[in-house]
Amino acid sequence: MPRITTDTIIADVLRIDRGTIPIFLNNGLHCLGCPSAQGESIEEACALHGIDAQKLVDELNEYLKSKGLLDE
Numbered sequence: 001m002p003r004i005t006t007d008t009i010i011a012d013v014l015r016i017d018r019g020t021i022p023i024f025l026n027n028g029l030h031c032l033g034c035p036s037a038q039g040e041s042i043e044e045a046c047a048l049h050g051i052d053a054q055k056l057v058d059e060l061n062e063y064l065k066s067k068g069l070l071d072e
Contacts, residue, residue, distance in 0.1 A: 001016060001064070001069050001070055001071060002070075002071055003061050003070055003071075004042070004057050004060045004061050004064065005022070005040050005042075005057060006041065006043035006046075006053045006054065006057055007038065007042070007043060008041060008042055008057075009038075009039060009041055009042075010024070010032065010037045010038075010040055010041070010042060010045060011031075011038045011039070013042070013060060014032065014037075015044055016064065016069065017063075017064060017067060017069060019063065020060055020063060020064070023056070023059050023060055023063055024056070026028050027048075027051055027052075027055070027056045027059070028049055028051050029045055029046070029049060029051060031045065032048075042057060042060075044055060045052070
């Protein structure tokens with residue numbers, strides 16, 4: 001699987017591994033179940049909530065790497 005980017009849709013990340021939910025929540029994105037999360041990129045959601053998108057993406061990729069789910 002390729003790395004997560006700020007353009008990745010939130011719902012796509014959740015489909016890859018639901019274990020990413022706490023990472024979103026810990027970074028202040030609590031809207032994972034809202035309809036807009038189905039088509040909203042990480043960057044769009046972070047902009048709306050004043051969250052550092054790159055920090056979130058880095059944490060998501062680190063988690064997925066630890067699970068062996070990222071292409072190297």
